[in-house]
Amino acid sequence: MSSQPHIVLPWTVRRTRLPLLSLRCVDCGTRSFTTGEGRFRVNANGKLLDVWLLARCVSCDRTSKLTLHERVPVRCLEADALRGYRDNDPGLVAATLLDPLFAHRNRLGLDWAGAWRLYGPPIPLDGVWPVRVEVGFDDPVPVRADRLIAAGLGVSRREVGRRVKCEVSLRRSVSSGFSFTVLAAG
Incomplete structure (x- = not known):
């Protein structure tokens, strides 16, 4: 019997929405904010600009400003970035949220629960074993490998540990992207 998988299936992870922000609200104390569709606020003081990303508490609707640029000369910002801030460019909002320096500066974390979806064919339970699955990411959505595989296979994470051989922890x-092999039960 060959040790090579007979079937190779592609799975793709796609972001369905922007992640929630894990940040404490000063009014109600909850730790969940959303950027909604994403809005920037730009304030000019002479030739200096302040740029913030606006976030809203999911419990009490309080709006908070997350600092992106503070007292930066206008000439230091690219024209495309300024246009993106003015137009509330969704791509710029996503890039800002995924920037680790932005998260560190504002002391926030990202909550990706429910913000991604797995697309791909199901693994045939009566098929030939082993089955190799190659996972690709359309967006850099951080998710634990065992949770992703368990969701795709419809089994527990413990079962994933028994039946899956993976190139990553x-x-x-x-x-x-990464790949893994699913072995037959038993």
């Missing part, structure tokens, strides 16, 4: 977050 199952207990670590991944946000780029």
Whole structure:
């Protein structure tokens, strides 16, 4: 019997929405903010600009400003970036949220629960074993490998640990492509 998988299936992870922000609200104390569709606020003081990303508490609707640029000369910002801030460019909002320096500066984390979806064919349970699955990411969505595989296979994470051979650690977050092999039960 060959040790090579007979079937190779592609899975793709796609972002369905922007992640929630894990940030404490000063009014109600909850730790969940959303950027909604994403809005920037730009304030000019002479030739200096302040740029913030606006976030709203999901519990009490309080709006908070997350600092992007503070007292920066206008000439230091690219024209495309300024246009994106003015037009509330969704791509610029996503890029800002995914920037680790922005998260560190504003002391926030990203909550990706429910913000991604797995697309791909199901693994045939009566098919030929082993089955190799190649996972690709359309967006850099960090998700634990064992949770992703368990969701795709419809089994528990414990079962994933028994039946899956993976090139990355199952207990670590991944946000780029990887592959794994599913072995027959038993």
